[in-house]
Amino acid sequence: MRYLTAGESHGPQLTTILEGLPAGMPLEASDINDELARRQKGYGRGRRMQIEKDTAEIVSGVRHGQTLGSPIALVVKNNDWKHWTKIMGIEALEEGQEDEIKRKVTRARPGHADLNGAIKYGHHDMRNVLERSSARETTVRVAAGAVAKKLLSLLGVEIVGHVVELGGVKATVNPNLSMEALKESTEASPVRVADPNVEQAMMSAIDEAKKNGDSIGGVVEVVATGMPAGIGSYVHYDRKLDGKLAAAIMSINAFKGVEIGIGFEAARLPGSLVHDEIAWDGKTGYYRKTNRLGGFEGGMTTGMPVVVRGVMKPIPTLYKPLMSVDIESKEPFAASVERSDSCAVPAAAVVAEHVVAWELANALIEQFNSDRFETLVDEIKRHREYAREF
Ligand SMILES: Cc1cc2nc3c(=O)[nH]c(=O)nc-3n(C[C@H](O)[C@H](O)[C@H](O)COP(=O)(O)O)c2cc1C
């Protein structure tokens, strides 16, 4: 499968085209819209989230609630567009109108794409960069992931993203928490955390950052249960599924690190405390007694829960801006300030969930016969039985 996205943050709409989904899979707009609503939540977001009520329109590839096997196109309209029609207009401007209309940006924000994007594409107005580098684009990445998530759920794979650290406050996650309990508790939390003891401290950290004109980051975790064993491959670097997950997480705006299972902690432990002992029983088939390697060995799933974590740096737009340079005068100036979130880690947990869902669904679709949804369901069922008895 593959997908493309298009759209500027303050343009008329965001668009995505998904290719390679099987025909005959049930799909409704509500499957996508419920996920878009989850992405909009989270303590610490800016005013834009009150302007938008993100909803996807399915404009192709689905008929009477079923996928057709043809490309699926989804459109999310930007409510904020009505305030930006002049600034973001398509038509060429008259001489002399430029400065008045364009809300030109010339003082690059440290940590954002502004300066590098301007150099790369030759934009002397960095709005041309920030409109597309904005994480507004993650709206349609979630829409694409929601379709993948629907496919996974119909194949018995459940997935959830949640926050495990925010502004230096760490959550303690009970490893025996069921998937249902994890989903329920994190959904009810304004910071998407499963540990109620740290929720208030996380919210206070966000308040404090906001008050100081600053921003904070954190760590999100995505857990997926029900992936069959042996998905992905060890035979070639670009077929390793853990590598694809790492790339997917790193592609999210502001993500600076990824770990699978205990990740970096593995550097500090002996092998006997890192590798997971293998066992077998008639009901489950093969399983690992622990899951320190987060569901992966050799670039393939083990059948244990997939556990991926990602680090989000603090948001680069600061209401008390860092110093920068004006690209017109080359003089030192405080960086530009655009309306901004002070913390988007809870929203990013939802984005991470969806990019991981896409990669997992893609791996299943690549590995099994997948033109018809019915065949895919059947093949995966048989693969599970085969792996259990192997
Ligand atoms: C959900 C989400 C919301 C974000 N909101 C903002 C924001 O309001 N202001 C901002 O400057 N950056 C925001 N970011 C981060 C920037 O998009 C990101 O730092 C920028 O694209 C530069 O990319 P890099 O940090 O990966 O190098 C957000 C990121 C995510 C995932």
Ligand SMILES: C=C(O[C@@H]1CC(C(=O)O)=C[C@@H](OP(=O)(O)O)[C@H]1O)C(=O)O
């Ligand atoms: C600014 C960025 O994205 C943020 C993410 C976002 C959203 O829908 O998630 C919408 C944006 O809206 P606006 O720029 O109109 O406030 C920002 O809140 C960024 O990433 O640089």
